[in-house]
Amino acid sequence: MSLAPDGHLLIIGAGLAGYYTARQMRTQGHTGPITILGAEEHPAYDRPALSKAYLCGTTDLCDLYLDDPSDPLDVRWVRSDAVIGLSTQPLGVQTASGTFYLGDAVVIATGAEARRLGGHAIRSVEDAAALRAAPLAGARVAVIGGGFLALETAATCTTRGAGSVTVIAGEELPGLRRLGQPVAQALHRLHQEHGVRFLGSARALSVNPVPAAADGCRSVRPQARQPAALQGSQAPGPHSITLSDGRSIEADVVISAVGAVPATGWLTRSAVALDPVTGAVLADDTGFTGIPGVWAAGDCALWAAQRTGLRPVGHWQETVDQAQAVASALLGGIPSPMQEPYLWSDQHHVTIQAAGMLALADEVKVLAGTIESGDLLVSYLRDGTEIGILGMNRLREVVRWRRSRRVRPAALAA
Template sequence: MSLAEEGHLLIIGAGLAGYHTARQVRAQGHAGPITILGAEAHPAYDRPALSKAFLCGTTDLCDLYLDDPSDPLDARWVRSDAVTALSTEPLGVQTASGTFYLGDAVVIATGAEARRLSGHAIRSVEDAAALRAAPLAGARVAVIGGGFLALETAATCTTRGAGSVTVIAGEDLPGLRRLGRPVARALHSLHEQHGVRFTGAARALGVTRAPPDPQADQVVTLSDGRGIPADVVISAIGASPATEWLSRSALALDPGTQAVLADDTGFTGIPGVWTAGDCALWSAQRTGLRPVGHWQETVDQAQALAAALLGGSPSPMQEPYLWSDQHHVTIQAAGMLALADEVQVLAGSIEGNDLLVSYLRGGTEIGILGMNRLREVVRWRKSRRIRPAVLAA
């Protein structure tokens, strides 16, 4: 069921997915009202810089706003009013303020919430602002997690002058399971070159505020019995879909993650209800063909959803793409890395921080990753670009 030209679109969530869905709906010709409901007090903002430029203090929140003041989105924004319930008959949502909003279509884009072991996290601008205000110069910092967010944060803490930075990745090398041994060794080497230490495969079990070291504020207890004294602890151990408010709704949620299940246009199977972003699990994501929780994936979803919502033909989803900036190195990856059964080094070296790696499945290349290899990754993405089908006249 597509949205009528003058129909009212309700978007639940004022983050990346919600904003880009609204932008795409307008760009694809929808003339009806759009209402965007957000729990945060801020205008929609970009999150990737929170662990980098914003944490460093070289950029501020106003620089992260998604909307262009010279071309503002034609939509009604409702901030600081979290949605608490979804109604399918009539179609609409209830908010914490007691307001009920009717819509002709609803897009659920509530994102995800940080999993927090202890200490600081970096999911919202408030999280990043609290860490930015922390006295990091000379401090002992422990970062729990081994993904790109954890490694970006570790790199930024060294830039901020931390006395020491220890990463508790929970695996022998950071990114080993997801990216393969050559890339994991290269990431390990890159961070060690900048003084970052790793604890190996030991996992963080908890954080105590009664440490045996009287000079430390906290101690992170590891699964091998060690304790890591720290003045600042940062949790970067992933995020969970923000869907608790949907637990009693008619929507199908993934049993493991509680993400909203949808087809590959974002349609949930409930008439008029769609979903995108970190709170959603599209069909291709369930099978491992697409990544979850990456910026470009969310933007591409918004474009496909908007077309389907308006009754058009969605543009084909391109190869997955992700990037990360750590120290002086930009890491870019494209393709179905998670499905690879072989990893080959094409060029560069681990020590030189210029690795170029191919990911293969059954001998066929399905992905690529480069460290400061912009040209090669761009060329690979262009060669794999899927063009919309041209209908015969």
């Protein structure tokens, strides 16, 4: 089932998963042709900075390119041509421009698309550029969502001089359900210290432009509940956000960071099995979809361990590890073991790093630091056994923990 050394690999999606799969294929010795097909017009770029340095204006798109000009990938890049269909016999893909590409194996790496509740979203560089260009200084900013992306964006908006930043996190404290009380309290405090306001457990139901009154002034009309608009960045002018507790708030800039959906619409009529809830491509823990020659990695995929909640979805390190595992499996080499899940986030002056199976924990214990000083080190346990760790500005401790849990490839461990 592995790819012959001269076999042609098609990679669909020129993002992190696509790039790293190709890079790993070359590192692990594949000499056959590789074609990477991407919908975007830009060279493959890294997304984490979009909500941080790029949004702040301290870095530009060219600084985010994944390929290294001093050691460029030996691949054929096809840009601005979205893949619209997968054929299994013969194996290949059809693009929007009408071209059919034949391959000996296909890696699906089309990532995800932002769920859009209204206002701005941040998934692509165009999304981030639109928000970067928005007049944030002095503006009333509302951020919908309580995940790391929402909190990072809120932090960046304060740095950009927003007049006020309100986060609609939909839970009493941001991150309470996922990270537990101490971390949620520390995050709440950190953001409040920088002027960010939270609206407790209220959820945003809809976002609507505030209509201009006949005399040219704008007035707030009572909002009828309506389905969330799914598309588009923010129209000019203030917007009103209707909340689940009956209130509504007005903001000049609205940002939705309410999750992402796998970009798999182009596969709905293919033989590939999609998760009925999320639409992600279902794969085993090597990325194999069950269809000969077809593999999947990154935010568009749901591997078996992710389905059971053992591993997280939608993080940078998870994507890179999956790309490496897919390349090893495609080449029939020693399976590359997945390491403990790892993620990070930068908010104000704090770097938050988490490693391990946090989602499975039934107990959270503070190991060091305080909520007030924002330097927490927290242990996550299940049935009394430590299964994860989270540090706020605790680089050394998290690195040490990850190192102690490192899984070596079977051949080296023997």
